[in-house]
Amino acid sequence: MKIHEYQARDLLAQFGVPVPAGTVVDTPEKAAVAFVELGAPVAVVKAQVHAGGRGKGGGVKLVRSAEEAGEVAKTILSKPLVTPQTGPEGVPVHKLLVAAGVDIAKEYYLGMAVDRANNCPVLIASSEGGVEIEQVAKDNPDAIVREPISPTVGLQGYQARKVAFRLGFKGKQISQAAKIMTQLCKLFIDTDASLAEINPLVVTPPDAENPDGRVLAIDAKINFDDNALYRHADIQALADPAEEDASEIKAREHGLSYIKLDGSIGCLVNGAGLAMATMDLVKLHGAEPANFLDVGGSATEEAVTEAFRIILGDAKVKGVLVNIFGGIMKCDIIARAIVNAAKQIGFKVPLVVRLEGTNVEAAREILKEAQGGLTTMQVGTDLTDAAKKITAAVAA
């Protein structure tokens, strides 16, 4: 699960990580008021969307007056934000963060992630902040420090100090940076995060009170482990349905795992691996999959009928490929759902059905009897045959 930047900042602050003052607003008028209340000479207006690359899309702007804050807010809120991660249609912007501008002496990157190779959390830090860590990993891998963390005892003091010194923090910055690392790690483990990034983490120029400057988190991104949400009602409450595809939400309500894609062949499959492999198969035969859909092992006839409704509700879908290898999922349930979908929704587009496994004979009987209502249906004898038939039918 993803959350917005302003929510991530709030969480960091709750865990004692210093962040610059900021306010969340949803109108240009409120943005202007927020600027005045912040009392800083410069503020940053930032579009609150889950997609990254906001700066490149014009979703992050510096402002120097209340009027300017209002104007910039109006512009950003008025149209969908297109970033390198959103696709050409962009995403609507409903909320803005107005944050106090901060003078920056140096930028760093600090993140917590799951180290799959070592089966533990890992602290990732870099003295090259403000750019994507993937880019640093490519261009200057030596600038990245990786510190594996024990999942039982968490980040130890010596580890935080080691990373802080290696990153080149000086004097009083060391204890500030080490504390931020410790708290970021605590946040990561306590909230069951799957990713927690501060980018950039900055050092401000020295002033009278802070001869070594202050260490602050400027931007934050936190994702959570979906499997652990059951024990974090507070995190669940941070979800923003407006950021999700409506059909994906509907699918989840029916226990279906569905991801919308851009192609024309709708896929209905049981099992995540087979569902991915079916998408690959469609592509291999020259077409593009319209979706990933795993109905799961214990879906009911109703849920599978709903799956057809979701697939056929996608205007781009020009054909549907059903690929089932029955294990716990029984093929006759799928066959009945196909008959239901034909009655309730109707298959105006070509449908190719490939069934194998548990109760396949019963399923074939059901489909044979219902043939009259399934005029666009063909049976795929195996995977390749099914793929050829659906791509040919859609091309015709």
Add this chain to the structure above:
Amino acid sequence: MSILVDGNTKVICQGITGSAGAFHTKGCLEYGTNMVGGVTPNKGGQKDANGLPIFDTCDAAVRATAANATMIFVPPPFAADAVLEAADAGITLIVCITEGIPVIDMMRVKQDLALRNAKRKDNPIRLVGPNCPGVITPGTPGPKGQGCKIGIMPGYIHMPAPEAPAKKAIGIISRSGTLTYEAVWQCSQRGIGQTTCVGIGGDPVRGMNFIDCVELFNADPQTDGILLIGEIGGTDEEEAADYIRDNVKKPVAAFIAGRTAPPGRRMGHAGAIISGGEGTAESKIDALRKAGCQVADSPADLGAAMAKGLGV
């Protein structure tokens, strides 16, 4: 021969009174698995629908039945605890079917099992899964069939190694459930038997990995070849490719699901996600090809790729 399980394996089911646990205990019994009991706290002393004894704890179950393997259907919030309970009771093969366990719980389980195994040289505790279909050594179905099915896979699609018309048998290792059935089916249709099939699961942090299973299959004289089914996410396939290149002479075929998966999206399985440029299908396919594996481009060619490797 086979790996991990055979007709002598004594199996209990943790969560035997839940709907999934009860359903699949029956399925395993019907296949001929030597099921000896089950565990559900506070239901000790009762019997399940098949007449198997139920115990309150794994400890009690192992003392009474000498079980050496377990099949876990405990719900996600309690599954990590169930794995450690089994390990503590002395069970050496823990098959966790449960999907949806928080990743930090599995990290802690892995750390605990590593500590336990550091003190056990010869007979390590092995965890298969979670979020997996289980392990099967195919045998003729029935009580004297010498097969062992621990999990949710349909037994009848498998071809027991001694009965294989092609006189060849393979080991299968997979991160996916139904895609494994597809692979098994295609191999069985070609007369290629299976010594053992291991579903290692779709989670990012799991018990046995590709390398652990490849090592066992490589050492098993009855296993003629290995079929490896991976998917996007992580770098386990790349690491397995390095191991295969350096250590395995037997033919290895492979398939990687998710070439068309968009980056940053979790494709059903918790572990199936391309993130930070890591975990792409291309990287895995490339590594496996360089290690000399037959990599199928289409999921329809899993059996064909294996047959080519075996020369049948």
